[in-house]
Amino acid sequence: MRFFSYLSSFINNWRDYPAEENTILGKRYTVQQMIGEGSYGLLYKCMDQQSGDVVAVKQSRPSKGDYARQLLDREAAVLRSLQHPRIPAYRDFFTNNRDRYLVMSYMNGDTLEDLIFEQNMKYEEDDCIEITQQLLKLVRYLHEQGYVHLDLRIPNVLFKDGRINLIDFGLARRIGEPPPLQVPVRKQFKRDSSASSVQFKDSKESEDLRDIGHFMLFMLYSTYEPDNNRGTAVERSWQEELHLSTGLQNMIKRLLQLSEPYSSSLEFMHELQSLAKTRSHPSDKKGSL
Incomplete structure (x- = not known):
């Protein structure tokens, strides 16, 4: 075999x-x-x-x-x-x-990973909100056309001249379209295997929003400084490691479906715009928990 x-x-x-x-x-x-x-x-x-x-x-x-x-x-x-x-x-x-x-x-540009690890870029909350607004405009356009991207990973969001390009629509589907099935396994080459469906995402706006939540966290971790005096035995959550404002933390929790999820990308867009407008309010500054 x-x-x-x-x-x-x-x-x-x-x-x-x-x-x-x-x-x-x-x-x-x-x-x-x-x-x-x-x-x-x-x-x-x-x-x-x-x-x-x-x-x-x-x-x-x-x-x-x-x-x-x-x-x-x-x-x-x-x-x-x-x-x-x-x-x-x-x-x-x-x-x-x-x-x-x-x-x-053809579209080229830098990924968030390139910018953070090769160009030493740091993204504060205001930066994260502005960039997320750019990305969300593209995602909203896609949703309005009846599609979900389903692969909003770091390599598929390119930064070019201060703007964002969205690429790789290989997993995109119509909203509500059933996921494809896995190619059956060739059993003569795999022992004790059985054909099953790949764990494709559901064709829902919430899946793109979850990806945006992870994208935002990746960006915000660019400013994270580990506490060398703290033991490494206990793993801490992102809520504990990142000192985020209450508004942004609650928003990311909803994106990741850790609390009541957004009903649509339009609802998220309205809340993100509202948060951006209120960023100057002292009670919503970074670290106000």
Whole structure:
């Protein structure tokens, strides 16, 4: 069994070997470099020979077969219906043998992780609120079009010239759309396995809001200074480690569904705007608990 498992892994790695630099995809897009790799797709930075534009080309991962192709079909359908300057624009879609390729406008920038750990950026409460407002405007646009992103992780939010770009709609679905099922396991390579559904998120606005809550905490931890005099045996919660104002702490608890969750992203937007307006009130300053 170990030999067959190894052979399967080798074949999949060979099939998923990325296109090399200067490879021409779709008789039009010249690969400059591979810029991303996910469970179901390979992402390239390419030059469009016809327009001269730099574009992003996403290839369905060959080893994942029909499942990866279906996911890329869905992503293409989502991007076709969206028109926002801070979201990748749909450009083209083509096939080569059984592989599918989605062409999008190319977006680059720094992630929050880059800014904090490489550029030593620190984000206070006011910074967090302003940046979250930017992100929420994009998420609200998406929700208004009837979609949820479902993957609002650090790598998918890019900072460029003081503005935010939102990328990677590979997991996006229509609000209320049932989650896809996992590709059945090939039992000849896995012993004692059984086919089951992947733990996909529900297609609800609350899932995007939960991700925003984690995004805000990541940002706020940039100012955290551990107490070296305190023992490390007892793990503390973020409420104990971060000295946040009452308003912001309650907001994050609602986002993370630790207290009554928001009914919609619109409700959260109204509360966030209200908090931003009242930040000058002495009772809502940082540390006022």
